[in-house]
Amino acid sequence: MIGAVVTRALPTNSAHPTRKRHVGSSGKPLHPWSIVRRKQWRCSRDRCRAVGYDPSDSLDDENVTSSVSDALAFPEMIATYEEDAGIQTKYRNWRIWIFAMIWLSYMVYYLTRGSFTYAAPTMVKDLGWSLKEVGRITTVFPLMYGCSKFASGVLVDVLGSRTILALGLVASGTINILFGTQSALLTLAILWGANGFFQGFGGPSCAKLLTTWYPSEQRGTWWAAWTTSNNVGGFIVPLMVGSISSTAGWRVGMTTPGVIALVAGVIVYFGVRNKPKSVGLPSPHEKSYSKQDSDRSPAQDESNASPSDIVFKYVFPNRAIWALAFAYFFVYIVRQGMVSWSHFYLMAEKGIPDAAQASATVSGLELGGLVGAMVSGWLSDKVQGHRIRVVMGYCLGLVLALLAFRFAPSGNQAVNAFLVAAVGFFIYGPQMLIGLIGAELSHPVAVATGNGLLGWIAYLGAAFAGEPLAILVNQFGWKYYFLGMISCCALPIILLAPFWNARKYEDVC
Template structure:
């Protein structure tokens, strides 16, 4: 259980503070939704690009492009998370969004595979500014006992952006040409990024409010000196001392790898699976069915956050371990829904859509909670480094959902594809078992 300091502060929030914090939350929600929109724009434009014969692309070409992105994104997320602990997260969030918008626009003007790869690599680098910035802002504005709920609510940015991507990018590409599948998301991102830089602030102190949860409280005076010394560590020493030396971080990281293999595999290849294996007539129809993944993820994230907060508040023990137990239950659900998605007959379109919805429900809960656990298991000054490291490992997993899975499908069929995703679920569950009693940073101090 958490100490009483954050509880007292929660009860004393002023109306002005709550109004300001709501504006902050809306800003990071919309901002990261736009990051996700520009990240997924290629996924739902790709079928139109393959159909455009003048581009000379095939499914393997798309796999090459999509594999480059997560490698660059993961490295960028790592570096920006570590370096970002010294920078303004609001500026990083808005500036990165503007830049990724311009890269999407430039992609729409391109026509060769090498240039596509270069620009999508640049997009991956710029996308890395988003999540660590939002994580720092969330941990600054929201206390521990409410953080799971609000982190889950913020996590629906993935789903809002993912839901909008097939509708906006896919529809624009189909109606006006593949170029507009990139141009439309890019223009929206630039506009929102400008608004964020103009209005968003990093922490309550920047608006004249008290911190919601100071790491050094009256209850922790005995360790305040040593904690202050840790906070003054240089970047690399901070990373090693507070993040890489923590065995729980490594367990979370390898589990994140597995979760992102499944997540990116479903996101990148489910449209092609429905067309090739289930007889869906075109990419537009398949994209509409797949959009249910994000709607299910939205609901699953919200419920996972609420469940984990309630579990922590009403039971004793390690707070991080309580959230991990929820993650394990969700991963069993992912495995069950993957089996159902493979088994459902071709003619049952509604059932396919429902199953995709449930895959999203169970998949995005772990994706959200693992990131939250990574933030809570380290101190506030190391949140960016922790999230950056976890994100880097996660997107190594996502990279394995590009070319490796495309080759697996070409060589052994879609059955091997689903076997790989189910194996990732199983490994993730095994990795989490030793973490079911883990305590948060505040509980340990």
């Protein structure tokens, strides 16, 4: 081992035949000062290794024994690396806490988003409505939600994630509570439209926090794990609101998620921190965690950018954001096209006799999507952040899955269920990753705004999957439905090909 102390016995004719002395690698006796320096170095080496650094990787025997000052310089090095170890521990704890906050908050957003859907059957009976009134209320939600995604992104970049994330929860919770006290159709439609607007505050806020707190090489995994919150929320809300509405009435069913959202909003406001700097930590984008770097931030020089600068200087001129936005548009057509029409296709073409069985088969879309999103995030980290390549690969896989779904033999429900899950696997990967890529290819001061723009255009794609696809099926048949869906899978590959190597904002601007 470099720098090790070597002991050799003296010759037998020495005056002290049993005494040993310290010698260097050349065999010459060491000066007493060198022995002291070596002992200091060995102690320093062990302490450095304890915090994950081995100085023997960069120092040789001559460097160690050259001067007393070399040995005495190690305590400063040790202090630096021990400080790094403390920072890493603090960072790990804060990352776990921040992730818990954004995961739970987004899950609660889904509780107040889906509450009306599962309270509506009881409302219809109680208020003497038909499905027509329910349809009018539900129509205003996606319109307001899509518009809110872009506007809330600007607000997040200006006011900070913590404020907007908590405000959205408190506002949505309050609206759910007020909804449970009203009966007039117009009032309820206005309230539900306002809920759609404040629901848009969640996604951009969480996207900003994920890009601020987590390094690029880990972000895909963290982002994918965060997206599971909507699956969990979507699973809980029908059980909670549906059971409460049937036993205690729809008004209590609406009020319960509202109260939960109010409590969650308060916890988020006091528990979340916008940046690592606010708790004395360096930016995760810095390779060094030394003290002198702790005040650095990629956006330090432009942290006070105005909303107009954010939109017109950093977002609109960004070619990659627009390419991602239109790729998102087509991905959402495929996603919503499967959600809205695949059960009709199963009944019309695959021999499934009733809507219940078709719906059960289509439920595999979400299960496959959950696995696909997690795998895509993990895989995008493994390929060193080349996430666009993963999206393009998933789109190609989606083409193959849709073709298999189209030409699979009818009558075999197990095969159809597997193919629906496979389609979901390849849909939800790009859906998750495009939002993450948009955050990474945005200027640091415009992450939420860029993410909001993507969400807005994506929901336009979801709307396009409604009546236009219905017309396509009614006039031309299912063959052209699949032709349109496969075309929508191919277009993102073409749009994203120019950005094959892009991983960060500097690669595209």
